[in-house]
Amino acid sequence: MRYWKPEDIFTAPCPFCQGEIEFWKDEPLRVCPSCRKEVRNPKQDFGCAEWCKHGLECLDPAPEGKKPGPAG
Ligand SMILES: [Zn+2]
Numbered sequence: 001m002r003y004w005k006p007e008d009i010f011t012a013p014c015p016f017c018q019g020e021i022e023f024w025k026d027e028p029l030r031v032c033p034s035c036r037k038e039v040r041n042p043k044q045d046f047g048c049a050e051w052c053k054h055g056l057e058c059l060d061p062a063p064e065g066k067k068p069g070p071a072g
Helices: none
Strands: 009-013 020-024 029-031 038-040
Touching: 020 029
Parallel strands: none
Antiparallel strands: 009 020, 029 038
16 A cells, blocks of 8 residues: 555545545546546546547547558
8 A cells, every 4th residue: 555645635526416525636537425426536637538438539530541552
């Protein structure tokens, strides 16, 4: 177990049920103990791909059917 300080943990209200959620400062997502929904850490500033389940779909896909053919 790593050493940690009380200030490494903070509480934030759940946006769904207004319950209190304890966030670890490094944790991007936390499951609300009251409503069991996933709540994003409000103090983290990740891109959506880090936490959103549609993150991969958000990313620009490489164009297909444009493979480099043989020269000539
Ligand atoms: Zn909740």
